[in-house]
Amino acid sequence: MEEQEIELALVTSPTNIYYLTGYNAFSFYVPQFLVVPLDRELFLVNRSIDRPSARETTWLEEEMIKPYGEEYIDHYVNYPDPKHPVDFLLDLLRSEGLDDRRFGLELDDYYCRAFYYRSLVEELGVEVKDATQLVPRVYLKKSEREIDYMKEASRIVEKGMKSAIEAIEDGVTENEVAAEILHTMVKNGGSMPSFPPMLQTTAACHITWTDSVIREGTSVSVEIAGCKERYHSPMCRTVIVADEDSSLVREARDVIGKQIEAHKKALETVKPGIMAEEVAIEANKIFDERSSRVGYPAGIGFPPDWGERTASFQLGDKTVLEPNMTFHTISTLTEPFMMEFSE
Amino acid sequence: MEEQEIELALVTSPTNIYYLTGYNAFSFYVPQFLVVPLDRELFLVNRSIDRPSARETTWLEEEMIKPYGEEYIDHYVNYPDPKHPVDFLLDLLRSEGLDDRRFGLELDDYYCRAFYYRSLVEELGVEVKDATQLVPRVYLKKSEREIDYMKEASRIVEKGMKSAIEAIEDGVTENEVAAEILHTMVKNGGSMPSFPPMLQTTAACHITWTDSVIREGTSVSVEIAGCKERYHSPMCRTVIVADEDSSLVREARDVIGKQIEAHKKALETVKPGIMAEEVAIEANKIFDERSSRVGYPAGIGFPPDWGERTASFQLGDKTVLEPNMTFHTISTLTEPFMMEFSE
Structure with missing residues (x-):
């Protein structure tokens, strides 16, 4: 914070909180703020019915x-005297003498609504700096305990993928396959991943299951993650419903021969001390169709993402790799692979 | 839009898009914009690999x-020449001659990042009005087809709740119960609900399952929703692991006698022509412990919410009820009930 000249960070990302x-708790559909002053103890502002979850x-x-009351919830239209949790927050900042600090907000995170920024600037008149990367840069490098969660998540996703491969056959619906995947991962200790299982039978990405029936000749790209204590280990495999020969x-x-080769190259290239982009440069020498990016930072997350917002294996990323950084290497629409870099 | 003096709405909520x-598609973890000019055809700005999903x-x-390329993705730190999808959007608005309009942004929605607002104001110098309620006010009242999805979601959640009640017994883990719920709802045609199943064994709300073992004497509050084509029908029930007598x-x-009575009162009170708050006023005459709110708008949604952002059964809400509005009536921590108002 000092380096970035931030005197008070207002953390709104549920992942960072x-x-x-x-x-x-899955309470981040309502406003929540972790107030982190540089010179004082931090405090959490959430909804009063979620106070027990915080306890x-x-x-803390x-x-x-320091929760706000139920009378601040969901006053949208047709209220004679509308209240918003931000009103509570601003009053609290004023009464705590924190309303004149230089603020840091996660401006480029989903959960930092434009309304928060506008209220701070217009009502407090404070200077606001971007703090999107303040917390993620810390968890870019994982502790041993975090790595253990990642490993447990990996064990869970392996079981989930096995159940998907077993379930996919001529005549089953995508619903049935998704049900098996979820059942297997959750029964075996998994938490809810940030994305639903994605079952893609066309070129369309990030699509979940439909009630379509899988038929002979269908290619199903399965993209799932095991999740343990909000740490994710993603995996992609493509299952083709057809005879081996x-x-x-x-x-x-x-088609996939070159891709597999490129992936092996990426995995071989990864080592502490090199820059993240070097992994992409090496892999792309062998196969480069869709994007220069061959890996993204996977790990801690709440919906809508299991990717972290830190460093990627793509051109231009000069982040120097260190032990205990975790990435998911992935390539193209048709056959992505998974690795965990956790040396 | 005319009424609110908005010349160009920039829709960022995945629900509204x-x-x-x-x-x-579950691609809303990256920036996406539906550009809706008042005087021209709308267009979608999403990520290039998600173009097939849009097709x-x-x-459209x-x-x-009009997708942005992969070279705009995830440039966080350590990039010599960082690019952001907002750069692409602003260039596009300029080249389309749309950069001088009066903008409407969903300022108070999760997916309208503060960064978007700041970029528009600082780089284009445009006036920005709040358009958070622009689209939700339209789907507050559902079409017959939407009501059909809600009814299908209700059938799915009934099956899910039945499987939960059957699964909860002395000696099972919360994981096992959650696995059964998900399996049942998804196998029976359900899409992925916006919240994971919530299994609450203490006063803490919005908590999902853990690997704890459920024991004799445990009270498990189950909060789930069936989901069909992103339309949700939520239901809450509390299961006590103990003998009937x-x-x-x-x-x-x-304890719950009064609550049930209050709920029945709420359901009896609901009818077209009254104000939303009247439902709360009547129910709270009988039982009013935690909050004045006895119902929220349930329906269309992507994570992190299955509640709409429209009207609630709570004090102050003067929205006049009409046929085909959908709400989930719910009360207190210990025993909430569900209804679908779809006359």
């Missing part, structure tokens, strides 16, 4: 939880 | 999809 306090899941002392499978093998 | 175009799931013509169950019956 979780990382700093342990707060683990149970965080290390009672006086560090069919022309379809033979063609697919030809 | 879905409502207007049909776009149904497949929306009614090819020229109405145990003192625990007898006490629980005493």
Whole structure:
């Protein structure tokens, strides 16, 4: 914070609040703020009915939880005297003498609504700096305990993928396959991943299951992640419903040969001390169709993402790799692979 | 838009983009914009690898999809020449001659990042008005087809809740219960709900399952929703692991008697022509412990919410109820009930 000249960070990302306090409730559909002054103890502003969740899941002392009442919730239209949780926050900042600091906001995060920024600037008249990367740069490098969660998530996703491969066959619906994946991962200790299982039977990405029936000749790209304590280990595999020696499978093998080679190259290239972009440069020498990016930072996350917002294996990323950084290497629409870099 | 003096609405909520175009991909973890000029055809700005998803799931013509390239993705730190999708958007607005309009942004929605607002104001110097309620006010009242989705979602959640009640018993883990719920709802035609199943065994709200073992004497509050084509029908029930004639169950019956009565009152009160707050006023005459709110608008949604952002059964809400508005009535931590108002 000092380096970035931020005197008070207003953390709104549920992922970052979780990382700093342990707060683990799906209550982030309403406004929540972790107020982190540089010179004073931090405190959490959440909704009063979620106070018990803060007590149970965080290390915060009672006086560090300062919830707003139910009378601030969902006043949209047709209210004679509308209240907003931001009103509560601003009053609190004023009464705590914190309303004249240089603020840091996660301006480029989903959960930092434009309304928060506008209210701070217009009502407090404070200077606001971008703090989107303030917390993520800390968890870019994982602790041993975090790596253990990642490994557990990897074990869970392996089971989930196995159940997907077993379930996919001529005549089943995509719903049935998704049901098996979720059942297997959750029963085996998984938390809810930030994305639903993605079952893609066309070139369309980021699509979940439909009630379509899978038929002979269908290629199903399965993209899932195991999740343990909000740490994710993603995996992609493509399942083709066809005989091992069919022309379809033979063609697919030809197509993916180069990709697999490029992936192996990426995995071989990864090592501490090099820059993130070097992994992409090496892999792209062998195969480069869709994008220069061959890996993204996977790990801690709440919906809508299991990717972190830190460093990628793509051109231009000069981040120097260190042990215990975690990435998911992935390539093209048809056959992505997974690795965990956790040396 | 005319009424609110908005010349160009920049829609960023995935729920609202879905409502207007049909776009149904879990790609909203990266920036996406539906540009809706008052005097011209709308167009979608999304990521290039998600162009096929826009083709497949929306009614948009090819020229109405204007994606940004992969070179705009995830340039966080350590990039010599960082690019952001907002740069692409601003360039596009300029080249289309749309950079001098009066803008409407969903300032108070999760997916309208502060960074978008700041960029528009600082780089284009445009006036920005709040358009958070622009689209939701339209789907507050559902079409017959939307009501059909809600009814299908209700059938799905009933099956899910039945499986939860059957699964909860002494000795099972919360993971096992959650796995059964998800399996049942998804296998029976459900899409992925915006919240994971919530299994609450203490006063803490919005908590999902853990690997704890459920024991005799545990009270499990189950909060789930069936989901069909992104339309949700939520339901809450509390399951107590104890004999029917145990003192625990007898006490629980005493406690919830008033609540059930209040709920029945709420359901009786709901009718077209009254104001939303009247439902709360009537129900709270009988039981009013936690909050004046006895119902929220349930329906269309992507993570992190299945509640709409429209009207609630709570004090102050003067919205006049009409047929085909959908709400989830819910009360207190211990025993909430569900209804669908779809007359």
